[in-house]
Amino acid sequence: MEPSEEDPITPLDEDECWALLRSAEVGRLAVSVRGEPDIFPVNYVVDGRSVVFRTAEGAKLLELTINSRVAFEADGWDERFAWSVVIKGAARRVEREVEILRADTLPLRPWTATLKYNYVRIEPGEVTGRRLLRGEEPERYPV
Secondary structure (H helix, E strand, C coil): CCCCCCCCEEECCHHHHHHHHHCCCEEEEEEEECCEEEEEEEEEEEECCEEEEEECCCHHHHHHHHCCEEEEEEEEECCCEEEEEEEEEEEEECCCHHHHHHHHCCCCCCCCCCCCCEEEEEEEEEEEEEEEECCCCCCCCCC
16 A cells, blocks of 8 residues: 555555565664664665675674674655665674575675675564655644
8 A cells, every 4th residue: 555645654564675675775784782872884685585785894793793683774765755664683694604605696796895705694573664655744833
């Protein structure tokens, strides 16, 4: 069901969420370490019903080893609608050779000229999304 002026925000079912995630390339990875939130933009691909991204050694990978619970969000828009999908789940570094070889076949390339040897897979616990009708804000203080 599409949003309307009467109901400008509609929930997406899980299949719609995955289809929209497949249509985007960039998302945001939200982590929490020792109670402090952090967020990282990542380019990603959908592999089945999980999200995979590459990363170099550093803060992002370290934070995932301390606390694997993450949120991942991607969104998009056109002239009429916008959408947002959020995954809450567990992120783990891909370490088994067979998994790394499979990940190497995914269409995932870094956007920056840096070497990124580490694959991370986000396994979802919960997938939610919504589609929004874009438009002007209604009059806040009617006369």
